[in-house]
Amino acid sequence: MTGATREVRLAQFERMLRMRRFEEMVIRLAQKHEYIGRQHLHIGHEATGSAVAMAMQPGDKIHTTHRNHGYVIATGADPGRAFAEILGRNDGLNGGKGGSWHLCDVSTGMLSTSAMVGGSIALATGAAYGLKLQGAKNISFAHFGDGTLDEGVCYEALNLASLFELPVLFVCENNSKAGQRPSSMLAAARLRDIPQALQIENMIVDGADADAARVMFAQAAERVRSTGKPVFVECTLERWPGSHQVTAAFPTGVTDLALAFEQEKISGKHAEWIKSSDPILRATRAFVESGTATRDELAALDARVTTLMEDARAFAEASPFPEPAAAFSGVFA
Amino acid sequence: MTGATREVRLAQFERMLRMRRFEEMVIRLAQKHEYIGRQHLHIGHEATGSAVAMAMQPGDKIHTTHRNHGYVIATGADPGRAFAEILGRNDGLNGGKGGSWHLCDVSTGMLSTSAMVGGSIALATGAAYGLKLQGAKNISFAHFGDGTLDEGVCYEALNLASLFELPVLFVCENNSKAGQRPSSMLAAARLRDIPQALQIENMIVDGADADAARVMFAQAAERVRSTGKPVFVECTLERWPGSHQVTAAFPTGVTDLALAFEQEKISGKHAEWIKSSDPILRATRAFVESGTATRDELAALDARVTTLMEDARAFAEASPFPEPAAAFSGVFA
Amino acid sequence: MPQMNLAEALIDGLIWSLRKDPKATIIGRGMAGHGPEHHAEDRLKAEFASRMVDPPTSEAAVAQLGVGAAMTGMRPFVHYGTAVFAYEAWNQFVNEAANVHYMSNGQIKAPVTFHLFHGIRGGGGPQHSGSPYAMYANNPGLEIVMPSGPRDAKGLIRAAMASDNPTIVMQHALLLGLTEEVPEEDYMIPLGKAEVKRQGKDVSVIACSRSVVDAMEAATELAKEGIDVEVVDIRSIAPLDVDTIVASVRKTGRMVAADETYEICGVASELIATVSIHAWSALKAAPVRVARPMTPVPFSPPLEKAVTPGVSKIADACRKACGR
Amino acid sequence: MPQMNLAEALIDGLIWSLRKDPKATIIGRGMAGHGPEHHAEDRLKAEFASRMVDPPTSEAAVAQLGVGAAMTGMRPFVHYGTAVFAYEAWNQFVNEAANVHYMSNGQIKAPVTFHLFHGIRGGGGPQHSGSPYAMYANNPGLEIVMPSGPRDAKGLIRAAMASDNPTIVMQHALLLGLTEEVPEEDYMIPLGKAEVKRQGKDVSVIACSRSVVDAMEAATELAKEGIDVEVVDIRSIAPLDVDTIVASVRKTGRMVAADETYEICGVASELIATVSIHAWSALKAAPVRVARPMTPVPFSPPLEKAVTPGVSKIADACRKACGR
């Protein structure tokens, strides 16, 4: 356990709940609306995403990948505008031009989502270079999956970061599956052998353990800030069974916090994931078992978050589609 | 020392001399002819190149880089046709279409020279895949420099070779300088940390020591043949001072075998390279000191090789330029 | 003749290729897409699982895996689920594969087939909607075909796999469900041959890929207005069948070039340039271009629609060419 | 006004860019080439060594180093010694840099400048002679300029560095030694503006990069034959200055498009298509195309010459356009 105050832990939990309830709403939106594109949900990654967001300071930058929703929400973008973007509406974060795969919010430091595998890691390395040249105290974060290590540009970016001593924190979400494949296709024994070979300080953390992840990222970010050099954190996660759904679905059901205490009620093909891998249920259990918060307190928080997401959804669905002419503006600055 | 017979060692030495005298002739041709393009000479790499060529068996394949001349000669291409190609003549190995940077001779297994850094290593990996699919007993060789490790495609190719267990021998000539740079720009402590991280068996050898290189490559090739898996051999070399010459020059002078025994006569700014890094002089010395061959024998061999190269030059210079119409043929098979 | 959708037809072409040539081999997965037609791949897997391999997300080295294997005599079919992924293999396509035969002076060939899903596909957004065949065409040494329907897809894939050259097959992602009668038996459609898909006398729409389908629909609509449209499917941008294109425009005297690559230096530009150079005197009016406008493809449906060449834009272009 | 060769002028443009904007920064080396003009770079190094960095041979990540830094407000100038090296960064140019502004709905910019040496350069052979600007032009979101002389090189580099967009500057490797009077002071040449480099009344040669130099020479030659050639240097393919091009052809009634990108879907194709679409009725004869034929560039000098567009091919094309 950690010495973090109750407030910090609850603040993280609230972020996690927002992330989860956001994604669950996305599934519902996808079931309801025809044009929504393919989604890569961040369910199961909330402990990591929230921990990363909490390690960020004002002025820090982050670049994400296709599995970006959690970061958008955790870093503080307006969920209504995020839903609106996913629906291609005028009030979307990107005015409808980007959609789910390109959500960004420069006001929160989330500079871009690249949906090309390897995009975020190299761009974040470039951002770190920019920050360094400007003498900023800020650092850059790169979010990407384990499959990204297959890409040559990822290796090149790691090398550049190490060689030029760039202040970038590499957040590798290892959900043990690249895309829809059974496992990452890297011939290394451990993912971290790659940054290790390139002399990048690296660590591993249980990416579904909220406290561990928060502590790890606080430390890692501090290392990057104090040394100016890159750090690589591998976050192990058990892939959410819904991840390779082409069409929207709730393979694990809508999250019910009560299940944290009623494990016997968990059944079905994905029981194992729900029981031991779901970071939300794990955190819920930890709060109550350690006496940090009561079930009622957590349920109340959840209710507030659920209402927030409901309002955000209403905002998004009320937003009109952009005028066709908008397609032609903004190609150049 | 090794148990190799005198014949094998002399055969290697002859290849090395051919390689050296070939390159020296290239410098002379470059001084004489206007259109010859930029050359990347293989001087100083002869121990490695000859060792690799001797480890090849009929049906094996090799892909090389811009620093390819040594391999072309060591694997047995006709030096006259190689000179002709470098001069852009009709009798060139590639009919004048390739020039120095793209010499190849399919009859000797030298499938291509790619002048794009990272080209040879990925193509050779593909060739190994082809050989494996065809159930051939043959293996594939990839020649490349240390700077190639900067390229993402190199990393990807290493990963593929390891993952798919492909019979490819990676020959990394580490001349400690990528291109004209003072040193390789890889953040790894050792080049081999990259193949190591990707679980590729790897070794290092003094690439300017003819015997050591020959033995190492014989073993390495045998490993690839018997396991069907890749092996990575790093060959350390001291970069020849002429390597970053934009215009042709003899910074170390035309090689005089006698200098192997008259070290006090070696002077000038590159004395150190000539004294301790030149693989030809090192081999000459080793022969005589171990009593394996006499100075006269070696000098006679050198004279034969020199004549051979002189004849080859004459052949090449007598070859006409191709007809302009030839430019338009052979785009498609 | 059985009905097949394009996904089934391309898988059929692939199956024939593998049956006929033991050197044919497959690198990649998801050959029939991830949409409702994806089950078409099951037949291929059932018969040839052992000749298929699932590579890492390493587009550049994977391309060379194919090229290098081809240089040893194999005939790899390398699939990229979305054309833009192959941007990571640009050098390997245009500067390695394309040069193998020429720069060796014919000593060696690279009979590899690259198969890519391209096009504005509904929700692909700025990064996943690319149609790079005009870019590839601006480089020698690659054969490039763009099947517009199931029958062509099967026959062109067979021909691509039989070709001794590196060949790129560009399949429009939105055509995978398109259905028509397709011969069951093995057949090839020669690379580099255009086909007149509809005879007409008033205006020639020269098109390829999805724009052929749109042009056929526009032609039906325009017939009601008394405009008789000829639709020429170029099928291949390299080689380009200049004769068939020019013959059509000589006949009708008017042309619309319709294609989904971007406007500037795109396929439609080339078609107009080709006709202007070779049949200028036969033109009775200025040629008209329907192409993807110079803007990234936005995600939002009404915006995406605004940048997509389609039936009504092609019909309007025909009206314009005919002075209506 | 001092005489400068193109290498000196481009370095001068760069020096002004660095002086005027503390956010300007340089990634790469050998900005003045490796030929006899390479010393021009010394001035830059003397004044700004601390703002230059020498990257590894990692073209893709190096492109993103520039793009990512640009997204934080820097203005990186990223140099590739030979244009084809940037093929390894294709995705990073056309699918990352080009989309940043649009897909964020204008939230963020990527003011990076990519600088590439292109062209058939004497001995470059099949793999090192690429001129990919037609390919880049077939993609939205990139500004692309091709200076044909020192004065333009300096002014266009300054403008590229001041632009808020990703900009590609394509320098023809063989023009580095070209000398003319270049203003010493700081100035910019607006991106996207063509320039009539020679007034004429019989035929318009629309060209760019090295072909402008060749066209000027051809014009001098043709003047002796009584053919008065107008030479339009488009200078930029994105944006394309359609008005200036069309105005010239409207004046002369005849056009030759001359450019070194490949024939199919190349810049010359675009120029002919543009004129055919916008000024068809002004044409008195079929347009003529001078472009790189569809073959890799062979190494051997006579073969290389055979595939190089040049003075005599442009002159012949003008004669043809004029019916001589």
Ligand SMILES: Cc1ncc(C[n+]2csc(CCOP(=O)(O)OP(=O)(O)O)c2C)c(N)n1
């Ligand atoms: C350059 C490129 N190649 C392929 C793809 C297709 N693709 C999308 S997601 C993905 C898997 C990525 O795996 P990982 O990085 O582990 O992320 P995860 O989805 O597991 O979070 C792939 C291959 C792509 N988007 N970009």
Ligand SMILES: Cc1ncc(C[n+]2csc(CCOP(=O)(O)OP(=O)(O)O)c2C)c(N)n1
């Ligand atoms: C993709 C690509 N990028 C850059 C270059 C330019 N280049 C030619 S040789 C070279 C250095 C290669 O170094 P190394 O692999 O160590 O080989 P060496 O010349 O030292 O033998 C570079 C960068 C190239 N040919 N291809």
Ligand SMILES: [Mg+2]
């Ligand atoms: Mg993953």
Ligand SMILES: [Mg+2]
């Ligand atoms: Mg080296």
